Amino acid sequence: MENSMSFGTPITFSPSQVSSIKNQHSNVKVALNLGGDSVNSGSAYLKPSSIDPWVSNAVSSLTSIIQQYNLDGIDIAYEHFRADPIPFSVCIGRLITTLKNTRVISFASIAPFDDDQVQSHYLALWKSYGHLIDYVNFQFYAYDQGTTVAEFIDYFKTQSSNKLQWWEDLGKLYQ
Template sequence: MEFYRILSATLLSLLFLTCNASNSKLFREYIGAESNSMKLSDVPINSKVEFHFILAFAIDYTDDNHPSPTNGKFNVFWETNHLGPGQIGSFKGSNSNVKIAVSLGGDSVGSGKAFFAPKSKTSWVQNAVYSLTYMINTYHIDGIDIDYEHFKASPEMFAECIGQLITILKKSGTISFASIAPYEEINSHYLALWRKYGHVIDYVNFQFYAYDKLSVSHFISNFKKQASNYEGGQLLASFESGGGGGLKPANGFFEACNELKDQGKLGGIFIWCAEESKNKGFQYEKKSQDLLAA
């Protein structure tokens, strides 16, 4: 009898650990913002991971020449020379583990900042749903990523507009997943969104490269802090392949990821961005995917 009691307790313990482990084989990479020569096929893809290309960016502004806000009417701002509907559709057809997301907002448009600046919640959501549904269907897109970094609206307004947008697009079947891309200085807006609409957000692409230079221990500490802020979310580790801050891949990033993986906390890895990785031979894309697939 004692044997069966111990066996049952052991099985329950293993089940608990399995249910609470958050490691995943998700790899994500931004593409399209910095070059008109990038192709999806340039980037190495490990068949053992789930791979998301994130098109950067769709922005609710007019064109680059004289950009102005359009109140939720999104336009394509990524380089479409090799990232058009035909190329995306064909590539997805040949790579069953690849999905495509489009990132909304970004840092800049033309020579200025890309602001989240709705005229009203109702009109912004209506315009965004209509314009993005057309774009998503045209470009064979599976999900959206929220990467607004400058605001002319309160955290509450941001939460309602973005939360309702994601909810409507998911309910209609237009998208199958959504992510957010916050960093420390803008957490107030994203945490307002998370508190009310976290249940419709699948991934947290936290920009750990927005910190100043980090050590392995500081990276892990900050990762756990954001995991607490976005409790229940799938949090990804990140670096910027062209430099920037945070923890660089040559200086301990993979050591930190292995430690997080050992603890069952690594929700995936994402990189900014493919264009900056190309002249490095995509060595860190390969290493990241190998780590996730192991």
């Protein structure tokens, strides 16, 4: 398993190394990153031909990896899409739902950033499955080097307002 925080040479962990780290530090949680920017020098896309088979395959594959490595959660980090926002939302939402309901994972995070296509897909996910998202792993590194602190704060506020909007929408359902 590659350490996704490494921007240079990847660091590889074995299942026993992950367990050792978690045993030494009881507060450490380890997640599998799903998506990202690229794979094999090309963009990483979510491109389901059909929702049910995609979810079934993802649940099966990820359950095996998560259990083998004793991982705690998943981080959804797609940056490129060959699916509309609704199929993306349904695929990822059903994946998270199944993994949580079967207790394969204890948390799920998403990793959006300020890009129109990324925003449209993650907003669709928030609207239907926001109650399943535990953390937002905001991609500060996805911005130009000259981005100011004030701009970062504005980007962060936008992401925070997405979650707040989900809570407001949920509250309206119960009025």
